[in-house]
Amino acid sequence: MNFLRQALAVAAKDLRSEIRSKESINASVAFALVILLLFSFAFDPTSDEVREMAGGLLWLVFAFAGTLILNRSFARELVNDCLDALLASPVSGAQLFLGKVIANFVILMVVEALCIPVFTIFYNVHWTQSIGLLFVVMLLGTWGLTVIGTLFSAMTVNLRLRELMLPMLVYPMMIPALMGAIQLSRVLVAGEPIADNQIWFRLLVAFDVIFSLLALALVETVLVG
């Protein structure tokens, strides 16, 4: 329990800092809106095919916009040697990591919540039938993205080309989670029965569990040595 409490303390710190400055959320939402706009030029927003693809497009937007948040996650600690201070504190690397994952998760969920109405309006999508399940998919998918992204943020924090390296490393890793989330979102929006697609749920849950455990096990090595 102490583990969780420490992690939540770190999460609260990050969230408080974000609420006060709002830099990540603003940048991320703006970027997401721009991508939605650009997509509308690539695809015809009013056609039926696009409505079928809607789930996929949405998760691409979340993945791209999320990278902005994840990049900042450890990078913001570099100023004034805050990262060294955190590592020297009684909080273990895993607790620090978990706290940041939780904070990033909340921030990304907020960004997604802001994007979805815009997306619905732009692309004329009907979500009403399966809001509940869709919310679950969003939780699972976002957790997968956040865990991987925060781990790589920790890995690349001291690298020369951090902004270039993070996207390049992170996107291939996220592919299973993105695939699961995209498939499920697509299915839910199209109104197809979820039973045929249970495997994607299982994939998403398995991905989240495996990589959460793996990340918690490895993060100490990454941060400290």
Add this chain to the structure above:
Amino acid sequence: MDRNFEYMFYGFTAAWLIVIVYVIWIALRERRLRDELDRVKRMVEDQEREAKK
């Protein structure tokens, strides 16, 4: 069938080409590393001689 032979040769050529290019790249790297090693060794010797003076 003729097209198959043509593409088969492309396939083999591609595989061998990649291996050969890789081996050449390794060989060039070896030469560059040896040159650098010699250069650095000479630099260290010079510095040691300077320090003894």
Add this chain to the structure above:
Amino acid sequence: MMRTKLIILFSVLAGGLLAWNLHTIFIKVPDEASQGAIFRVFYFHFPAAVTSFTCFFVAMFSGLVYLRKRDLRYDAAAAAINEVAFTFALITLITGMIWGRIIWGIWWAWDPRITSYFICLLMYFGYFMMRRAIDEPHRRARLSAVLSVLASVDIVIVWKSIEWFRTQHPGPVLEIRGGGGMAPGMEAPLFWNVLAFLMLETALILVRMRQQGIQSEIESLRRYAHAF
């Protein structure tokens, strides 16, 4: 000296095996019933795929051993193995594409194997980029080992997910599993080629490891020089 002899031994053996195999593949093995001559590319495609895939996992273990023992030689081994595996994965991809061009009529079929291999190449490209971006040897070794573990675990999950994706969205018919209907005479060169590739790769890995040793010698000499 010992290592140089090993390298030469492996290279010669590999070369000999490959040459003998080429003879078998071209002269003695008949054309496969449905595919014709292109099937012979499989004799390179399959060994390259199998050996490179194994190498990625071996490199992962080497990285884990580094994390345990903090001996930089294991990191050198991991990097060398990954590099050779990357090259042979590239061979797998390209021979697979050429084969697919004939069998399915398209260069890229988005089937599980080729897509997973492409993703694998992307991940390890990132691995090499990251190694180049870090100068301090132990830090580079540490992060490389972690990345290696993540990549290897992920590639298995990616493979499975794309397989499931493809069962729902079938692409071109993919039944080219030669193993099912391969005549006994045709299988032997395949396994010999796997052995030949393994020896070739071992030779290349040993050469690369020796180069890594030279590289670290240069780095330590530089540090010594700067101390004056």
